[in-house]
Amino acid sequence: MTPVPGPDNGPGTSLRSERHVLNRAHYRYFLAFTLPALAVYVVFAALPLVNSIWYSLYDTDSGVARFVGLENYVYLFTNPTTSERFWNALTNNLEFFAIHLVVEVPLGLLLAALLTSGRLRRSTGLYRTLLFIPTTLSVVIVGFVWRLIINPLWGLIDFPLLGDERTALPTLSLMSVWQYVGIPMIFLYAALLAVPGDVLEAARVEGAGAWSTFWRVKFPLIAPQFGLIAILTYIWTFNGFDLVFALNGSAPGPNYSTDILGTLFYRTFFGSSGQLSDLDLGATVASVIFLIILVVTAAYFGLLHRRLRSYEL
Amino acid sequence: MHAIRASVALVAAAAAVLTSACAPSATPVTTGGSAAPAAAGEKTVLTLGSWRTEDLAMWEDEILPAFEKSHPTIDVKFAATNTNEYNAAIQSQVDGGTGPDLITCRPYDVNRSWIKKGYFEKLDGKPMLDAFEPLALDPWSDDAGSRYCLPTAAVLAGFYYNKGIFAELGLRVPTTQAEFLDVLKKIKDDGRYTPLAVGSSESWQLAYNGLYSIGPVYWKGEEGRQGLIKGTKKVTDPDFQKAFDAFAAWKPYLPKGFESLKYPDMTQLFTLGKAAILPDGSWNINQVAVDGLDVGVFGPPADVAGGERYLQEMPDMAIGISAASTNKAAAEEFLAWTATPEFLELYVNKLPGFFSMAKQPVTYTNTLAQSFADLKNGAKLTPRLGLDRLSAGTPPFDDEVWRVLQLMLNEDLSTRQATEELQKGLSSWYTPQQ
Numbered sequence: 135m136t137p138v139p140g141p142d143n144g145p146g147t148s149l150r151s152e153r154h155v156l157n158r159a160h161y162r163y164f165l166a167f168t169l170p171a172l173a174v175y176v177v178f179a180a181l182p183l184v185n186s187i188w189y190s191l192y193d194t195d196s197g198v199a200r201f202v203g204l205e206n207y208v209y210l211f212t213n214p215t216t217s218e219r220f221w222n223a224l225t226n227n228l229e230f231f232a233i234h235l236v237v238e239v240p241l242g243l244l245l246a247a248l249l250t251s252g253r254l255r256r257s258t259g260l261y262r263t264l265l266f267i268p269t270t271l272s273v274v275i276v277g278f279v280w281r282l283i284i285n286p287l288w289g290l291i292d293f294p295l296l297g298d299e300r301t302a303l304p305t306l307s308l309m310s311v312w313q314y315v316g317i318p319m320i321f322l323y324a325a326l327l328a329v330p331g332d333v334l335e336a337a338r339v340e341g342a343g344a345w346s347t348f349w350r351v352k353f354p355l356i357a358p359q360f361g362l363i364a365i366l367t368y369i370w371t372f373n374g375f376d377l378v379f380a381l382n383g384s385a386p387g388p389n390y391s392t393d394i395l396g397t398l399f400y401r402t403f404f405g406s407s408g409q410l411s412d413l414d415l416g417a418t419v420a421s422v423i424f425l426i427i428l429v430v431t432a433a434y435f436g437l438l439h440r441r442l443r444s445y446e447l
Numbered sequence: 448m449h450a451i452r453a454s455v456a457l458v459a460a461a462a463a464v465l466t467s468a469c470a471p472s473a474t475p476v477t478t479g480g481s482a483a484p485a486a487a488g489e490k491t492v493l494t495l496g497s498w499r500t501e502d503l504a505m506w507e508d509e510i511l512p513a514f515e516k517s518h519p520t521i522d523v524k525f526a527a528t529n530t531n532e533y534n535a536a537i538q539s540q541v542d543g544g545t546g547p548d549l550i551t552c553r554p555y556d557v558n559r560s561w562i563k564k565g566y567f568e569k570l571d572g573k574p575m576l577d578a579f580e581p582l583a584l585d586p587w588s589d590d591a592g593s594r595y596c597l598p599t600a601a602v603l604a605g606f607y608y609n610k611g612i613f614a615e616l617g618l619r620v621p622t623t624q625a626e627f628l629d630v631l632k633k634i635k636d637d638g639r640y641t642p643l644a645v646g647s648s649e650s651w652q653l654a655y656n657g658l659y660s661i662g663p664v665y666w667k668g669e670e671g672r673q674g675l676i677k678g679t680k681k682v683t684d685p686d687f688q689k690a691f692d693a694f695a696a697w698k699p700y701l702p703k704g705f706e707s708l709k710y711p712d713m714t715q716l717f718t719l720g721k722a723a724i725l726p727d728g729s730w731n732i733n734q735v736a737v738d739g740l741d742v743g744v745f746g747p748p749a750d751v752a753g754g755e756r757y758l759q760e761m762p763d764m765a766i767g768i769s770a771a772s773t774n775k776a777a778a779e780e781f782l783a784w785t786a787t788p789e790f791l792e793l794y795v796n797k798l799p800g801f802f803s804m805a806k807q808p809v810t811y812t813n814t815l816a817q818s819f820a821d822l823k824n825g826a827k828l829t830p831r832l833g834l835d836r837l838s839a840g841t842p843p844f845d846d847e848v849w850r851v852l853q854l855m856l857n858e859d860l861s862t863r864q865a866t867e868e869l870q871k872g873l874s875s876w877y878t879p880q881q
Contacts, residue, residue, distance in 0.1 A: 194542075195560075213841060214875070215841045215842040215872070215875070216841055281709070284707075285704075285707070285708075285712065286703055286704020286706075286707060286708070287702060287703065287704055287708060287712060287716065292703075292704065293704070294648075294704040294705070294706035294707035294708075295707060296648065296706075296707040297646075297647065297648050297704070297705070297706025297707030297708075297857065298706060298707075298857070299857075299858075382648075383649070384531070385650075385846060385849070387648070387650050387849075387850070387853055388647070388648070388650075388706070388853050388854075388857055389850055389853065389854060389857075389858075390850070403535065404531055404532055404534065404535050405534050405535070405557070406846065409838065409843045409845075409846055410534075410556060410557055410560060410839060411534045411535045411538070413535065413538065413539075
């Protein structure tokens with residue numbers, strides 16, 4: 135449908151030089167429009183990141199910064215207590231991510247499919263808004279409301295879901311899923327809306343039912359979205375912090391069963407009641423989180439994303 | 448493509464330049480203070496750093512005007528940071544040369560590390576120290592016994608009880624552990640009220656309002672605490688085991704689903720009149736007495752009738768003079784004022800639940816606060832067990848206590864397992880215990 139940009143096959147030299155001039159003007163505009171954003175990005179995002187990695191190579195505990203190379207990293211991974219907490223937080227984080235992926239994405243697909251099915255008729259807009267509202271709420275409200283709903287004393291459920299080591303993390307993850315299911319839903323909804331009507335009409339003429347139209351026509355067309363949703367969920371859950379902190383504080387129990395990398399970082403960097411704040415070890419944890427996200431995201435874009443082929447229509 | 452390459456190079460260059468500018472500073476603190484020395488006729492401006500953002504109005508409207516009235520040349524500004532970020536904020540401010548003139552001091556290890564970094568002016572030999580007992584000054588001293596901060600307030604821990612329920616069931620305030628358990632049993636047998644409003648979701652209060660409150664009777668307060676610090680006693684000693692046993696004895700008297708009840712749930716359970724006893728800290732005074740509930744308070748029970756009574760008095764905050772301040776004389780004047788009854792009475796009565804640590808008794812206008820303060824009479828005072836030195840390494844003893852107490856209630860971890868785990872953690876890094 136779209137013309138494929140290829141090597142310059144313009145007919146004459148005059149046109150070519152004209153294009154050259156255009157390109158230079160284009161380049162100037164490019165700079166003018168990107169530089170302000172770039173400067174803000176560098177100062178407020180890239181720089182603190184680099185600085186934090188830099189910081190993790192120093193020991194500042196005595197008040198005087200001393201370069202120690204990778205000593206902080208060695209300590210984080212080899213000290214029995216800190217490494218136990220780190221691996222525990224990482225495992226919990228993986229579980230947190232997995233629950234989001236397994237529950238939130240299919241649920242988002244289901245809701246998007248229902249919204250675009252036409253069965254809701256004129257109330258589509260209403261449902262779309264209702265389903266998206268939780269996403270716009272503050273995590274503090276979401277945490278508070280859910281904690282009251284499942285409170286064994288005055289809530290609906292008799293079992294202390296958040297007080298049991300086995301159920302605390304899944305419960306918390308599902309609260310988060312409830313809140314953010316609107317995100318994959320809206321992505322997939324937009325993709326489904328973009329499926330051209332003539333294709334669907336052709337499918338209908340060929341005798342395909344609603345079920346096979348969805349799975350054999352619509353689904354392949356929106357499939358590339360899943361890669362993007364998965365990687366966004368990954369980044370988002372590994373940067374996760376707010377809901378856990380709002381519900382369980384910086385030493386999230388019971389027995390650290392809801393501790394994720396974000397809270398581990400917060401506890402290390404800012405300290406807790408009984409724990410001194412350790413700036414350089416905190417920076418180390420932050421850098422490790424950054425690397426965990428970077429490696430997977432880079433691998434995704436480098437290896438997987440390129441191979442995802444959109445169907446040309 | 449060129450454009451992209453150029454921008455990448457630009458980012459890299461900018462990053463390199465700015466990073467070298469922002470690298471961790473290796474220069475010791477030299478500049479500081481927030482104002483230049485006052486010229487004649489001008490006011491000296493002092494800043495007071497604090498973690499109690501909620502007290503801003505109280506300081507600005509009540510306390511500081513009282514000070515400035517008698518000291519017209521000094522203008523004190525209250526500069527508070529969020530509680531959780533206070534330590535990191537002060538560290539980066541002082542290291543960066545922008546710290547306040549007066550620093551509010553955290554007790555024990557945090558302050559000890561700040562003393563080591565040279566944040567404070569030494570107070571040794573100053574007359575204002577005479578208003579306090581050594582036990583009150585110790586939390587803010589270095590290993591050699593030099594003093595750096597002047598105590599402002601402490602918090603106490605005890606048991607709030609619903610007088611109505613006690614009268615209805617014909618119960619008397621327990622004074623020994625046996626009486627305490629008997630009272631709990633009677634309330635449980637009656638069946639209408641929860642004996643103890645305790646949830647285990649927030650583990651800190653199991654330690655601070657539970658074990659550290661009822662335990663000193665068994666480990667004999669300072670004797671046991673100093674024993675752990677010096678390494679002459681172990682957590683696995685019978686004295687400590689008895690304390691953990693006394694804590695485990697609470698389990699049958701907790702509300703349904705206690706595993707996921709939070710601190711506000713506990714308070715609510717008590718204030719709604721559904722629970723008879725709430726083990727809590729003095730800071731919660733205003734919340735427990737809300738709704739006109741008739742509330743009394745009693746201290747941790749003695750081991751046997753006529754036995755020694757103990758009470759947890761936790762030094763909460765003190766104030767020190769920043770070594771980098773350019774207004775030390777004015778700062779000292781302010782600090783000396785905080786040791787006077789004028790300040791202390793103003794402070795503790797504006798903040799019911801906080802108690803003066805000074806020798807001279809203070810009158811409390813809040814009756815519940817006064818009865819809390821009365822518990823100090825005849826009782827041996829001791830701070831929380833785990834916060835002094837024992838938590839300055841990894842794993843921090845205090846955090847570990849929170850964790851094992853929660854496991855004792857939630858997962859039936861035994862006293863023996865709990866104390867062994869704690870001892871193992873402590874021995875792994877704390878030299879006197881090795």
